[in-house]
Ligand SMILES: Nc1ncnc2c1ncn2[C@@H]1O[C@H](COP(=O)(O)OP(=O)(O)OP(=O)(O)O)[C@@H](O)[C@H]1O
């Protein structure tokens with residue numbers, strides 16, 4: 044019988060055949076997980092394992108105790124891995140051991156600590172669309188967070204996907220053909236697409252599944268009315284996890300609905316343009332606003348700060364509530380200090396309870412849970428005196444210390460438990476009398492063996508006589524060949540080796556039964572006791588998740604207060620009016636750059652009337668881009684509820700921030716520089732409202748000057764007349780400053796420079812009025828262009844300023860100023 048047709052391989056192929064396509068199978072064989080055929084070839088490459096062959100079948104394997112590590116590597120490589128186990132103890136004569144797939148791990152559902160980033164959510168997304176409505180569900184199985192949102196455009200959906208950055212997305216089969224959605228998931232992108240049959244998204248099927256999962260009569264309690272498509276996506280996601288992947292999702296306790304109206308909407312491009320958080324395309328380690336603000340001390344806080352940054356608020360009351368709390372913390376530095384110190388004791392409660400809940404946790408995680416929970420009474424006490432109605436009191440109230448659980452865990456689990464849960468060593472002496480007895484017996488047994496060996500050495504006079512153990516026949520006595528003559532007659536021979544013989548005695552075997560039995564029974568009992576304690580913890584999942592959410596908020600508020608104090612931020616006045624008024628504002632990220640010059644603060648005044656559209660001109664390198672981004676950043680920070688780098692500020696809440704900044708090719712999606720620029724501009728014109736803030740940096744730059752000016756002019760007019768959004772517009776087209784002559788809401792500003800001879804000094808001050816010159820050639824000189832080129836550029840500039848053609852119809856552009864005709868002929872070829 045060849046290997047490929049053995050019953051074992053038949054079993055392998057059956058399990059493999061039931062898996063979703065592309066899933067690697069870890070096939071449990073004794074102490075190893077083996078992989079066969081193509082799985083083996085691929086895994087050996089990804090894991091750097093030796094590929095062997097068992098009768099023509101390619102094979103490789105990983106030891107079961109190190110499986111997590113290998114699993115982590117495969118998941119990071121974007122693979123799905125099914126784990127099969129032996130479902131019964133192997134025993135002689137019983138034939139093939141039953142095996143089954145117990146769970147499938149995918150990038151969007153991984154819980155292993157080695158794969159997860161403590162400061163990032165790991166989302167599994169689900170999509171469902173019909174009639175121009177796009178439903179999105181996002182599940183973070185590692186924390187139990189589950190939320191849905193609906194959109195009316197693919198672009199808005201794309202922004203939400205970019206914010207959440209799911210590692211995997213479940214889509215119905217019929218959507219695979221949808222070009223609009225396909226564009227959201229470029230091939231080779233970071234999101235693994237898991238295509239599922241359409242029926243798993245059907246309304247009736249999904250409703251039934253969700254009601255059963257959440258054990259409720261109706262989803263209305265979650266605020267899901269009118270969220271049909273998002274609910275369908277949510278149901279399909281849950282079905283995928285529990286049914287297809289055979290995973291436990293019992294710690295997923297609620298479904299939250301996100302509504303765009305409550306939040307300041309920031310699109311994907313703006314997140315990148317403003318450097319809010321590190322993005323995949325940005326250089327690693329590039330400075331971001333998150334980098335400046337993140338002084339959180341818990342993983343939950345780190346994740347929440349990121350959420351706050353990408354989803355600032357749009358309702359004044361909610362913003363003010365956060366501000367009040369931050370202000371209270373900045374006023375009471377002792378409280379802030381103690382709060383931070385106490386929070387720092389708390390581990391990743393959300394992920395610990397999630398892992399324990401799905402049966403994956405170990406005794407170390409129980410210990411981490413107990414220690415974190417033990418810090419909670421102190422935290423509550425610290426905040427006990429805070430005024431009711433504020434976020435400090437509210438969050439303190441949501442913290443549930445669970446002292447009985449802490450007590451149980453500390454009594455049951457040793458201080459430094461091992462990682463393994465089936466090898467004993469976890470349970471404290473004194474916790475369970477029967478376990479203590481078994482352990483005493485096991486220890487006594489080991490002593491008895493040592494005594495027995497000494498006794499037999501004495502009796503036989505063989506000094507080298509040893510009592511040893513192997514898995515085949517347990518304990519035995521070994522006597523070397525040279526001493527065989529002295530073997531007593533009551534020894535029973537078991538095995539002959541090259542240099543020695545092995546014996547047993549009835550006494551030895553009798554004792555062995557006791558020892559081995561005691562050790563095994565103790566280990567089994569330890570596991571049972573561990574499971575009991577774990578179950579007791581899992582019963583408290585809801586309370587622990589509530590505490591974790593409160594801790595996350597306290598952590599973020601504390602971090603923002605610390606930043607306010609350390610970096611000299613102030614509390615902006617938040618209004619429902621139209622004005623944005625900032626005195627001495629600073630760019631939060633640029634001002635922190637170590638190598639930068641001293642940062643010069645600037646003011647801004649924007650409103651819905653006379654200062655609605657601001658045109659900023661000024662030399663290259665003067666600081667235009669920095670300034671307009673700074674205004675957008677300060678608004679984002681203010682609406683997060685944070686304090687901002689300024690002397691004082693009044694911020695009328697905006698509904699969306701748009702940016703169109705710089706030129707960026709998007710070769711991956713096959714769009715040219717100018718195409719990207721125009722698409723982003725179109726998005727702004729379609730979606731901005733009178734409540735929006737728009738930052739435009741040199742639009743029209745990517746094409747010919749006249750086309751560019753015309754487009755820029757028309758866009759500015761449209762924004763001023765139709766959209767009426769507050770707009771900052773930096774440009775080198777001085778022609779645009781004439782807009783102020785005809786449009787009431789347009790104001791010109793420029794950035795001051797001091798010119799002395801050939802040199803310019805950048806003053807970084809924004810002042811009213813239009814700039815007169817670009818100083819591009821000055822900056823080119825600063826950048827190190829050769830003197831010859833600079834000189835020639837000056838000539839051409841002078842020609843340009845005079846007009847285009849000479850009397851003979853020759854382009855004046857190329858005319859040499861100081862009579863070097865020959866040169867200019869050669870130059871002509873370039874134009
Ligand atoms: N207010 C400021 N205080 C100190 N340094 C500043 C300030 N504003 C800008 N800078 C520095 O000046 C540099 C150039 O600024 P920025 O890119 O905003 O110029 P720009 O006017 O947009 O130039 P270009 O026209 O070439 O796009 C920045 O990298 C920054 O380090």
Ligand SMILES: [Mg+2]
Nearest residue numbers: 667668669740
């Ligand atoms: Mg610029």
